[in-house]
Amino acid sequence: MDNTEDSTVNRREEDCLTHVDGNNHDLTSDSSLPVQIKEIQMQMSDTVPVESKPRLDGKNLQTENAELLADIVRLCEISDPKNTEVILLLGKTGAGKSAIVNTIYNVLTGNYHKIAKQGAGKAQSVTMEVNRFDNCGISKQTLAAIKDETRRDTISTILPNLPHIIDCAGLGDENSPAIREILELLVGGYIPPDTLIEAMQEKQKELGVGSLKLIFPEASQALKVSKIVFVQSATDSMPKNLLECLTSVLRAMDRAKMKRKYTAEIFLVITKFDLVRDNNLSLKLSGDYEPYDEKDHLMLDIDQFKIFEKDLAYELNMIGALDMDTIRWISFTDRITEDNLCINFNALKFLRRMIEPSPTKNKFESLVLPFSKYIAIYIYMFVKNIRNAIQLALIVAIIVVVIGVLFMLLTARI
CATH class of the missing domain: 1.20.5 (Single alpha-helices involved in coiled-coils or other helix-helix interfaces)
Incomplete structure (x- = not known):
């Protein structure tokens, strides 16, 4: 990947996903890929129309996806299942957090199934609690539902090392001590799965801010977040207050140990990129769904989107995020259920980045x-x-x- 600004801009105009981390990830050539992974990717592309197969850096996107999957397999094989990455999806209500979970599940298993509740139309969000999806929501039971034997064997091999995903209920655009307390407990691994966000907020009103730290006094290493993904809809306004609240949490210090309390990396995912007018993007819609008209009020101009994308990245860079990743995301939804190489590419590259070891981890013991x-x-x-x-x-x-x-x-x- 070219690290210069000009090449990054050009790549953003051509690709469905932009990864800005200053690192050069060399992938193996297509000839070195395992045969079983090639077969999986061939099956993943059977229903994709020709026009939705853009080329990426001179390579067919199908080959790129095969290389990404092979990279994921290799990373999983060398990682420790006892230290599996824990990803927190955070954002406003209706940003598309649950759709991200469902898309990752769909890309890995080949089955379009909503394991995370997601709304449609006016009911944009139905997630009310803290949902945890171990190993991307794939269990030994769901493996049996994978029809293709080769795919099933591959996923079975890497299953224990796939990251855990925490889908948090949507939060309002608010920077307050109450929201800060909830974020601290989420990132620190104090809040158990299935806990209702609304119930916690009621406790805060009843007992005061700070009461949740007494209710959840013990942190679990298995729940401690290693990567935070801030999910922002391309059609929604920037939640500056919520971003400021998140950054204040990440700046918190443990004065006794003279270190930061939380060392989670932060990423930015901009969802609903299918609503952006981009000539390089072609999607196959499901059933009776029709493409949005060019004059549709929901559609965004690509130039406007780039300005919005840059503003969001600027807000997160201002907080001193050491490693910044910006991802343009399209989810499999009721509107888009057909297999699509571009969506698969986004999900696989995102998943590979989530599996990569966090640079913030070190071998030194904390000062006690x-x-x-x-x-x-x-x-x-x-x-x-x-x-x-x-x-x-x-x-x-x-x-x-x-x-x-x-x-x-x-x-x-x-």
């Missing part, structure tokens, strides 16, 4: 001071404060003496 060291520090601080108090008392005494002498001299003259 022994009790004796704390005692020594407090004694030092106490002695220092006493010393400062004595110095202050001496200064005050000198001032009082000087004033007294001056007063006596003035009285004697009179």
